[in-house]
Amino acid sequence: MSTFRGEGPPIAGGEYSFAARVLGKATGFALFLMNALSIILIIGVIALGTGQYLAAAVSGADSKWVGVGVIVLCAIIAVLNIRTNAWVTGTCLVFEMAALVVLTVLGFFHVSRPVSVLFHAQTADSHGVLTGVGLGLVAAQMATAIFAYNGYGASIYFAEETRNAARGIAKAILWSLAITVAAEIIPMTAVVLGAPSLGALISNPAPMQYFIxxxxxxxxxxxxxxxxxxAIINAVVAITLQGGRTLYSSARDRAYPDPISNFFRYVHPRLQTPLPATLFVGAVAAIVAAIVPLNSLIIATGATLVALYVIVALSAIIGRINGTSSHAHYRMPLWPLAPVVVILSLGYVTYELWKGNPWQVIIAVGALAIGYAYYYVYLYPQRATRWTMPAAAHDEHAVDDAGALVMGPATEISPPGASNATEATS
Incomplete structure (x- = not known):
């Protein structure tokens, strides 16, 4: 197994990249395949929600085709220069935060029930009648909660386009986590406390529109x-950027036959973005959104994020033990408390998911199994030239002389008989 001991920044590709270096290349590819599937499904889930909110402003808006159109638009935006995308997503974030402020103000100015209601798990039937729920159902909904908060760690996918990534990525992730939790918990608390009827809020198919x-x-x-x-469009752009870079990274790692790998590893010389990989992710997500019902997409994503978090937690434990993360600038406080708690908690969540709808677990495990099978059938016999895991570049190679961000590590380990990488241009 190739280890990751250098002093360079993290490699684009996200979780699969470090899992492959810590837990083994087979696990790395299995995680890549499951995560790639999850990203595409999540794009569809989020985009299809756009129509619900546009319908409030545009009469007759069709949720499905609005969602498909959003995916296509976002894929086109995502191939632009990363700095352009930073401005686009930053501008959208202003509107998103303004909406959250409105929800917060409306809720806290119309508090209708005590804070204690937040600590009693309840659901509502179609008539708005509230009933208590047990711990098992709460645990089963943890997969949805993870989906809601997931994304704070996505900055690692842009590590090769970030200055001083080795030192700054950990801080960016932790600050993103803190802001994400605050930006969701505070408005939701205000809405729950300030809704005229908690039963009507929970049972309403469009609860935020009802509240506002x-x-x-x-x-x-x-x-x-x-x-x-x-805000939803902003999220679709961000996840499409993420998906394009993980597909690009897998192609650069030579996961496919050369014609396919060379196609997806191509970086546009002016935009400095993985154009084919990004457009492919957008195209597949649009097709999936057009033909797969929303409820099926939600079920399919249910356990994939749970499995992802478990593998990340295992990496945090094993990496410290076998030394593959010994180079890291960031050291986890109270190790291994956090990853052990994550594994135990999500083990219980997986049990409840299986009891409620085993297909959620089957899809996640099935994607991992297909990934392992592909690795051992195709990649492992050609391990000298496939799934090569390039070495990390030093941070100064992440920008050119003019300060423009560039894709790709400056030093890729080329397998025997392979041509040198050309992605990292300046």
């Missing part, structure tokens, strides 16, 4: 719904 209309007005609902739609 009830505590504000239909006009405010239209404005906030547009802001939320922009």
């Amino acid at each position: 209309t009830a505590r504000g007005s239909s006009t405010l609902n239209t404005i906030v719904s547009l802001a939320i739609a922009i």
